[in-house]
Amino acid sequence: MDLTVLMWTLYCVMVLCIGSFSAAYTTRWPIKQDYLWTKEAHHLLSIPFTTSSPLMFNRRRSHCIHCEQPLTYKDLIPIFSFIALKGKCRYCKQRISSRYLVIEITHLLCCLPLLWLFDDVYSLTLITLLMSALITATVIDMEHKLIPDECNTVALGCGLLLNISANNLHNSVLGMMAGFVLLYTLRWLYTLCRDKEGIGLGDAKLLAALGSWLGLSHLPTLLFCASICGILYTVFSKTSSQDYIAFGPFLTISALLVFYLTL
Template identity: 55%
Template sequence: MLLTTLEYFLFMATVLSLGSFSAAFSTRWPIKQAYLWEKEAHFALTLPFNKPPPEQMQNIRSCCKNCRQTLLWYDLTPLVSYLILKGKCRHCAYRISFHYPVIELLHLICCLPLLLTYENAYPLLLQTLLISALITAATIDRKHMLIPDECNIVILSCALLFHLSTRTLESSVIGMLMGYSLIYSLRWSYQRFRHKEGIGLGDAKLVAALSAWLGISYLAPLLLCASLMGILYTLAFNKSGTQHMAFGPFLIFSAMMVFYLTL
């Protein structure tokens, strides 16, 4: 796909903007959900709940966590602002988390190869949004062991729309149904015989979305690759088996490997 310099720049700017949104979402979503779950639990137990909503749920502009100074657009330019400011707040020199530039850079690394694959803007947009949602889900699951339904919805929607445009919707839908049924059955069986949860329902939804993206023919390689990576990680960092491990990042990394290796 031959692109002009301007088109490359616009695509990179779009991807970095998605990365910036992803970094903010992956920071704010867990805080918002924890508040809503706490509120719901109090209502279920008919207990008073007077805790104010966290700042992340309010429609306020981005500001420094330390000095509370409102950040302007030139302080929020993805990657560029972080490099210019040397990772510190312009006003108080408070250290900015690596979380933001890392997520933005990951978006750039993972999405740029798409330019070599798709000639039309429509599939390029769908795959870019899908990969952004994958990175967001992996980021949240790695730290909080939760996979947002919002991410799964974006992944699934983009996957189905893409396969609809390429007339391969049947493989996508079958993959979605088979992926969800398989993981849900494993989850049910483990709960039935071990009396505890071995795999979350979010993982079942994620496998369904990833199978819709890759198609039924790549469901087995996806699960095999993710399982092998999970085993290797356990052997290297969790030999005792006492530490709970998020499976979502392994599924997502495996899906992206399968996707790019089979293009």
């Protein structure tokens, strides 16, 4: 792919903007879900619920979580604003979480190699959005043991569209179906035998999305790598057998490895 400096710059800016949105989403989505679940629980128990709804992206500008001051464009430039402000709010001087910087850099590192692999804007855009959805889901799963349906839907849709353009839809659909059925069956068997949930439904949906992207033929390798990563993490982190471990990050990491190493 014959790249110009302008193309490089535009793509990097786009990826960083997507990464900035992803970082904000990983913060706001759990707050919104907690509100909705609490509201539903009060409704089921017929208990009055007066807490006001948290405002989401389309209702409120980005703001400092400490002083509530709305942020200007100078405060929101990915990576550069964080460095220029030395990791502190311009207004109240409280520290800004480094999660924003880490998520933005992660987007850049994961997506930059795509410029060498795809020579059309259609595929490049879809795979960039897919990777962003996976990174977003991974961060939320690591912190809250939850995988948003929104992230799985974006990844699934992009996976199907990529394979449609490559005339490989049958392999994509089979991968999607096999991925979901496999983990859902394991989840059902574990619940039946142990009388408790061992695999989240979000993991089954995530594997369906990854199957739609990578296809049926890569599912065994993907699951093997994810299982090995999970085992190594459990051993070296000395995690208790009673602790829940987020499996989504291992699925995502394995999917990225399979994708880049098998092209």
